Amino acid sequence: MESGVVCGGVDGVKMSLEEGLTRREATRLILVGGGYIASNPIGLAIQSRHDAQPSCTYTLFQVREGLVSPKDYVADKAQCLPEVRQAISDGKLAGILFQPTDHEVEDAVSHSFSSKIEDPVRVDQLVRTQMKNYVNDKSQEKNKRNIGKFIPSLVAVFGEGHPHYILFTDNLVLFPEINNDADVDSIFRHELEHLLDFNRGITLGNRRLSYAVLRGEAYSAEFMHHLLEVRATYNELRNAFYERVTKGNSSVSPRWLGHQSRYYAESWDFLKKNAKSDFEKEISKLQLAESNGIRPEIEGGTLFISCDLFGQKVRLRIVRPK
């Protein structure tokens, strides 16, 4: 659970977006979309081959057997997952960084800010604020289960159309809850949802949340964190339930599904019970209504996830692994 991060109000104040499985150190790969490749000194260039058919070459098994590097595996994913390729070709996803150095992260945020902001003084200010937050987060990250995060993550660019980067740690291939390629795909989908929310802003009912709106409203960083986590995890679960209804079972592993189901329930519960300001209450109500097709339910101390989408009701009992 994130805490203590203040956000809202003024430029450059950090929004806490990194979740339990998404914050920590980072490192060196990477895939970069579009024209940035030529001038970008970091990482591995990935073209957005949206004219080609998606096909993944490498597997998590190969990575764990030492046959394929995690970096090549991630680069391959960026090309074979249609949603990722779409975000690259739309200019929303500027790149994916695997275990980047701080310098590489700084290059990336600088590129992101300067793509939409002309004033170099302002860009420099935002880069310094973002990097200060990023480095500070790393130093405070005691939980080593972070898998990914994205940058920039300043409220000042929320809904402003900036291109963003996804950062992965090697937990993407090491985390014990991750058991197969579908689990990894699901994590890409999760981070992509965050990125798109941040790029476009969030529309709920007739409300559109962007920096211009958020700067005038009362809300906590923790509330915003859970709002974004409900949305990203819903996206993962929705895909899993869709497969279950249409194909008979989900390709994500039961362990990852259980992990994310508990995570979903936690953030859902927060929105339901801990919205404080009028703004938080309004947004919470709208989000829970939008996410109502997938609901966490506790019965006798056991978590169930009910899905009533795709014309068929499904209810899963979520058992915590021993």
Ligand SMILES: [Zn+2]
């Ligand atoms: Zn998340």
